[in-house]
Amino acid sequence: MIYGSAGKDHVPGKPVRVTINGRQYRAEEGETVLSVAIREGIPIPHLCHEESLDPYGACRLCFVEAGKHGKREMVTACTLRVAEGLEVTTDTPTVTKHRAILLELYLAEAPKSEVIKEMAARYGVMKTRFLKKMETDDPLGGKCVLCGLCVRACTEIMGAGAIGFINRGPYTEVNTPFLEPSADCYGCGACVKVCPTHAIVMEDSGSERVMKSWSGTRVPLAQCDCCGRYYAPKELAARTLSALDPQLERELAGLCPSCRGKQIAEREILARQGGAGNHA
C-alpha cells in the first residue's frame, strides 16, 4: 500500500466529554482537540495540520488555553489529546495576542502569501515589523512558511522522499537534493495538495508533468489508450493499479479513469443484454 496511517482500520477510542469555549462536545479518547474543533466547526487557525499525518505542532497558530480544574496553560490544539473533563478556550486575550505576533512573523517569512495575509488581517495584523524575506528567484514564490507538510507528505505518505529541508535557520528552504531534478519524485502532487499557502507550482505540459518548484523535475504522464488524454504520472499510475487491483486486465489498465468507467459500464450492459437475449 502506498498510503500510511490514513488507510488503517479505525478502532474507536473510549468516549470522553470535552468542553470547548464553555460548550460540551463528545469525542474519542486519543483524538486531538484540533480534530474535534474542526469536526464541530469551531474555528482554530492552523497551517501545519493534516489529518493523514501525525500531529506535528510546527506552525504554533493553533495555540489554545486548556486544562483541568481551573489550572490552565497554553498548548497547541493539534498536539493536545482530549481527556475526560478537559476544558479548552480557543481565543482568550493571551491566545489572540500570541497569534497576532506569530502572524506578523509569518508575514515576514512568506510576504507573498495571500493565505497568510488573510489570516493576519483577521487578527488585525496588516503589516509586519520584521524583516521580510524577499528573494526574487524563490521557487516557492515567497509563500513558503516551512511548515514541513510537503516534506512529510512526500516522505511519510508517498514514501518518495524527493524533497527535504535544506540548510538551517534563516537560510532554510525546501527543495530537491543539490537543487537538481529529482529521480525520486512520482509527480503525485501530494505536496501541492497539502501546502497550506499554495506555494508549490506544478504544471502539466503535454506528455510531462513539471514540478516547477522542485528544480524543474519532469515526470512522464500516462496517456489514455482510448481518448488520448494524459491522465496521471506513468509510474505512479502503474504502481497504484498494481497495488489496488493487480488482476486488472491490460486492456483496462491503459485507460484513464473516465474511459475505464465507460468501458466497464459498456461491458456490463452488453453482458446483460447478451444474457437477456440468451434467455429469451
Added chain:
Amino acid sequence: MDSHALDAIIARYDVPDGRLLGILSEVQEQEGYIPHDVLVMLSEKLGVRLSRLYSLVTFYSFFSLQPVGEHMITVCMGTACHVKGAEMVLSALGKHLGIETGMAQDGKFAVTTEDNKFTVTIARCFGACSMAPVLSVDGNLYGYATPENLPAILAEFGWREHES
C-alpha cells in the same frame, strides 16, 4: 536481563539514522568534503533517501559539499573572539590570501584560495575564549591572533607574502 531482552533494546536503536552522522563525518575526514557522487552512492548503500542525507549535510556546518584546500583555517567568531577583534583577523586573513570574506556570517561559509592551498571558514566558539581571538589551522589552535601576527602563522603552512 537475558539476551533476548537485550536484543529487543538493540533492535529499537538499530535504525540507519543513528549511524548516518558517523558515516558522513568519516567520508568528510577522508575526502575533505562530501562529494556529490559519494552522497548518491551512500544513499543507495544505506537505503536512505538522498533528500534526507542532503538535509543533514546542509544542516550541520561541519560538513562541506565543496572541495576544500590543503589547509583548513577556521576563525572563531564566538562572542569573546568577536569582542577581541575576530572580524579584523578574518578580513586581514582574506587580504593575505586574496579571497573575499565579506559574507562570512553564515556557518556554511567556506572560501578556498585559487591555488587550493587554503580554505577559510568560521566557527561560533572553540571554547578557548581565554586566548581570544582564536583561529585554528588544520586543527592546531592559535590564540591571541592579530592581523599583524597572521603572516607568521600562515608561513608555517607554506604561505609567502608575494603569493597573494
